[in-house]
Amino acid sequence: MQEMTRALEALNTYFGYDSFRPGQEQAVNTILAGQDLLAVMPTGAGKSVCFQVPALTLPGITLVISPLISLMQDQVRELLAAGIPAAYFNRSLSAGQYRTALVRMRQGQYRIVYAAPERLTAPAFLDICRELEISLIAVDEAHCVSQWGQDFRPSYLKIREFIDSLPKRPPVAAFTATATTPVRKQIISLLGLQNPAQVVTGFDRPNLTWQVRRESDRKSALAHIIRQRQDQSGIVYCATRKTVEEVAEHLQKLGLSARPYHAGMSEEKRRQTQDDFIYDRIPVIVATNAFGMGINKPDVRYVVHYQMPGSMEAYYQEAGRAGRDGDPAQCILLYSPQDLRLQTFMIENGEPNPELSAEEAALVQKRDMDRLFQMRAYAQSTSCLRSQILRYFGEDPKEDCGKCSNCLADYEDRDVTAVAMALFAGIIRTGSRFGQKRVIEVLRGADTEFIRSRNLKDNPAYGKLREHTAKSLEELTGQLCENGYLQITGDYPVLSLTRKAIRTISSHSPVVVKTATSTQRYTVLAESDDLFEALRQTRRELASGHRIPAYAVFNDATLHAMAAKKPCTKSDMLRVQGVGDVKFRKYGNAFLRTIQKWNRENGQEEEAED
Structure with missing residues (x-):
């Protein structure tokens, strides 16, 4: 309980938030309790807070293993802007920078250290990790360990060996945004997670x-x-x-x-x-x-x-x-x-x-x-x-x-019975052994090496839909798949009929699909108001002066909250989500002046800052 109180204090002081987002509190609690964790949280759900806040609460250092230089640089830049000592180790560092960072790491100057997985086998880095107290290992983009995932990185397979080589095993927390159930199981196995708590917050992004x-x-x-x-x-x-x-x-x-x-x-x-x-x-x-x-x-x-x-x-x-x-x-x-x-x-x-x-x-x-x-x-x-x-x-x-x-979109039901039946017949008469492209070539009467080598010009389906374009038949095939008439199966993508299609053929039932009838209407983002634009300009000037990205000052959501609440005192500003003590000391007064100026120009009442 005491550790969680300190975690909330760190969240407010360094990140400017009074409470955790869904899933974050459970993840932080798990880490603070010394238990392994697998967290599946969509992009934008605040995965980094789940290991950065414990890093500020636990003794020693937190080691974050990350696959991309850009991610490390961005997150370390933001941590430094928030007053948190952090560093990264990857191939972007010169030999001199690398040696200096190693010395500072050995001296305990960092709370959070980011490292590419390739660094884990470097002797100098490994020796220091064995000397220091590592309170947490966080593996970001953990789906990279799975050869069935879309971003498999062989270097991720070295992580478990690194963890096992440490004199004392710290808790390990794995984070990813896009792991299906089979990939989650492989993450747990290949990283050697021990009875991990699993936090899956859902994949919905309402915004x-x-x-x-x-x-x-x-x-x-x-x-x-x-x-x-x-x-x-x-x-x-x-x-x-x-x-x-x-x-x-x-x-x-x-x-x-x-x-x-x-x-x-x-x-x-x-x-x-x-x-x-x-x-x-x-x-x-x-x-x-x-x-x-x-x-x-x-x-x-x-x-x-x-x-x-x-x-x-x-x-x-x-x-x-x-x-x-x-x-x-x-x-x-x-x-x-x-x-x-x-x-x-x-x-x-x-x-x-x-x-x-x-x-x-x-x-x-x-x-x-x-x-x-x-x-x-x-x-x-x-x-x-x-x-x-x-x-x-x-x-x-x-x-x-x-x-x-x-x-x-506006849709209407379209009767496609004649073309669909010809397509069904084409699949049957070619033995349900070809993919969409080959079936359509046969139906359109194509003269290709594939057609000639298999004598498909003699097939009864050959040329039955020659008046239709390949594009229209591809679109119809997709609609028939979505509506449950066709399926793609087998070791290679083979187009075949479902039971629904077979029942439709035997009962001579019509085939109907939904088709858009009008131009689709798209949501347009609302224009930002004058105060929001003035706050953006202030942020731009501060970011330029500090040589940091604009979002490292405050993100757009925080500026929108300022524009809505129009805080004119320090206490009011600290109640805006995303404004903490550290950032207020660096940037807060500049935004207060912008809001106060806007209030004067627009006839709004304001309280003077003490």
Whole structure:
């Protein structure tokens, strides 16, 4: 109880909050009790607080194992701004910086130390860890330990060996945002967690609006999206480096401030681009998934996927970088059926993982294909997008969100019996042994090597739907899958009929699917008021003066609270969520002056600061 009181005091003093968010208190209690923990919390739920607050309460140091340089740098920058001694160890440090940090670590100057998993085997670092009192090991992005996850990192398999080598085993807390049930089990096993408490807060992000747009001209659609939000930070994800370069160049030619980011760029150029984005010098990043996991910028107002990603896990994690401050944000997928072919090619031709046997690699590829088809089902669906995401991660939403693009669209029932029956017949007459692409080639009467080598021109289904485009048949196939008539099964994606389709054929029943009848209506974020903009300008000036990102001063949610409550005294300001004693001493008076000036100019009553 006493430790929890100290934890709440640290939460208020350093982070400016009076209480924990859902799941945080249980996670902190577990750690303070010395028990292992597995926490599955969505991006924006405040995972870092769950180990940073105990680190300020427990003796010794807390070691945080993290996979990305950007995440370490951002979080250490914020901790230092809040008055918490912290450091990171990764390859971005020069030899001299590394040695200095080791000396300071040995002297006990840090409360929180971040380290890349590769550092755990470095002899000098390992020796110091064996000397010092480590009160907690936190493993961030813990799904990276699972070879069945979408971000497997072989270096994560060394973590358990490191923990076992310590003279005294500290409690271990693993954190992730996107672990399905099988991945959770593997995290526990591979990290050697001992009877861990499990905290799963749910995957719902109520502040996010989910949209899928089917656009014939994606570049024009993207430019329109960005123009509507020119003063807001946004991320545009593309599937390949080439597309990143093309899209960024197109936006720049239109006069829009956007910068490319991908693994083919030099490390220095990537670092500069990331810093410019974090410090609000550029509003838009166009990137592959090389820009992502752990990016600690809470005021991203929109994330656009220019192309469909390869899995729901990847999509949820990348889209979830929007609105981490809790304010409204939008997640938009610009979908085209050709995205499936691109992602299939990338799965089939990706570099093999040398850590896996041939059998394991084949199983991983099959699971990747399964995930891809689940992602496509989401992109082609007509049901609530939020509900689909929650069901994918094992939840049971009781109602639709009412604000995603599917919920806001107008639909009508469309009779597709004739085309659907021809499609069913094509699947049956080709032996239910081909995937969607091959079945459609047969039905459209294609003249390809695949068709010729299997004598499919003689098949009774050949050319039966030649008047239809491949795109329209792909979309119909997706709708028939969603409505339970077709399914994709087998080691390789094979299209087959369900019992529902067989009953429909035998009873000569009509086949009806939902189709959008009007332009979908999208939620538009409200304009910020004058006071909020004045507070943003104050924050911008302070951040520039201190050479830190704007969000490290206060995030947008805190500025919105200031704009709503208009505090004019220190005591009033300290009641605003996100303003603690440490940050008030550094920045509080500047914001008080801004609010007082706004009150005078707008005829509002105010109390003078004592």
